[in-house]
Amino acid sequence: MKKIERNIIKIEDLLAKKEKCNVLFFNYDNEAFMNTGIQESGATPPFASTTTGPAGEKIPGKIGVKQDLVIPMAFFGGNSIFLATVNPAYPNDFMGKTIEALKTDGGSFIQAYSDCMRGWRHAAGDAVKVAKMATDSGYWPLYTIRVKNGLPKFSYYRGLDVDREIFIEYLKSMGKFKHLFRPTMREKEIDQIIYFTELRNKRLRNLIEVMGAEKPSDLYKLNQKKLEPQTHLQPGHGLCPGCGAGMVLNQLATAATQVAGKNIVYVNNTSCSEVSTSKDNVSSWNVPWVHHLFESGATVAEAISVAYKIRKTKGLFDGDIPYVINIGGDGSYYDIGFQFFKAALIRTSSILEMNEYLNQK
Ligand SMILES: Cc1ncc(C[n+]2csc(CCOP(=O)(O)OP(=O)(O)O)c2C)c(N)n1
Numbered sequence: 001m002k003k004i005e006r007n008i009i010k011i012e013d014l015l016a017k018k019e020k021c022n023v024l025f026f027n028y029d030n031e032a033f034m035n036t037g038i039q040e041s042g043a044t045p046p047f048a049s050t051t052t053g054p055a056g057e058k059i060p061g062k063i064g065v066k067q068d069l070v071i072p073m074a075f076f077g078g079n080s081i082f083l084a085t086v087n088p089a090y091p092n093d094f095m096g097k098t099i100e101a102l103k104t105d106g107g108s109f110i111q112a113y114s115d116c117m118r119g120w121r122h123a124a125g126d127a128v129k130v131a132k133m134a135t136d137s138g139y140w141p142l143y144t145i146r147v148k149n150g151l152p153k154f155s156y157y158r159g160l161d162v163d164r165e166i167f168i169e170y171l172k173s174m175g176k177f178k179h180l181f182r183p184t185m186r187e188k189e190i191d192q193i194i195y196f197t198e199l200r201n202k203r204l205r206n207l208i209e210v211m212g213a214e215k216p217s218d219l220y221k222l223n224q225k226k227l228e229p230q231t232h233l234q235p236g237h238g239l240c241p242g243c244g245a246g247m248v249l250n251q252l253a254t255a256a257t258q259v260a261g262k263n264i265v266y267v268n269n270t271s272c273s274e275v276s277t278s279k280d281n282v283s284s285w286n287v288p289w290v291h292h293l294f295e296s297g298a299t300v301a302e303a304i305s306v307a308y309k310i311r312k313t314k315g316l317f318d319g320d321i322p323y324v325i326n327i328g329g330d331g332s333y334y335d336i337g338f339q340f341f342k343a344a345l346i347r348t349s350s351i352l353e354m355n356e357y358l359n360q361k
């Protein structure tokens, strides 16, 4: 690869931008249907043990790859989209990307690594260590795709190289992969997980080579001490201790607070993040928050954004159009709600320019 010149992105510059996304679709990926008892999803990695694909003597957990949800979204015909992966173990990159996503015209989609101590079986105190290893091993690369005028440009922050040593340590750190190491070491399966990861990263590298941004290595300059504390989510939710979704929601809300203040609506698909922030009919949210189904959350988020714009064009609303974020787990984004999320992302990235009620800024 040619020598890389870093693309330095300053948060002040992002916050000064006039662009505004219609909906940020936000998937926190804990790699199974956790809320209902750790069932396998399209996001579950190969050979992970779940309650519907438990590791036994013959079948060592999930037989199938971890599907790719982010890259294909660049090729469904959307016009203006911001796409990225994030990991709460890298908060500057996480919050920088979230701010840029909200400050991009069209649709945005972010996929967050979200560890689950309960379903993955590791100590609650290891959450950050596990999350950091995910990216450092090459398992969870951090990259970005900016689609402008229909043309995707790829870039990355880190995690493109597979480090075999960290990778094996990563697998060993979780009970869901315990059967790969005990009673005997299953080298074939371990090699296969690494092989599929390398294959995926090679594809990503190729896309960066062929369709890379002018400066394909991004670095967000963000001073965490200068950020406003988040005002969206109250402390005291019902998530497990050390839950990755807790870190994810906190960083998401912190980034969103910088951009939107309190002018925001969240739509939360059925999931751990939803039940744990709406226990006993008391919501943990200080801003408008809607619970909707797997199949409808993305469409409802889009409808809220579109309805505000139509009302504004017709002179029925004279306030600032709110930001809208749709939060969902991997069960809803990869599987049960996939077609609705995909359609809503592509519509929010293209339809507004085509609709006379919506294309007036
Ligand atoms: C159509 C439909 N099928 C099944 C369910 C039951 N259900 C509720 S939450 C959930 C699991 C959600 O998994 P995911 O989206 O990954 O979120 P997580 O709980 O892991 O945070 C399921 C299967 C449902 N609500 N709707």
Ligand SMILES: [Mg+2]
Residues within 6 Å of the ligand: 029, 030, 031, 032, 033, 034, 035, 329, 330, 331
């Ligand atoms: Mg899940």
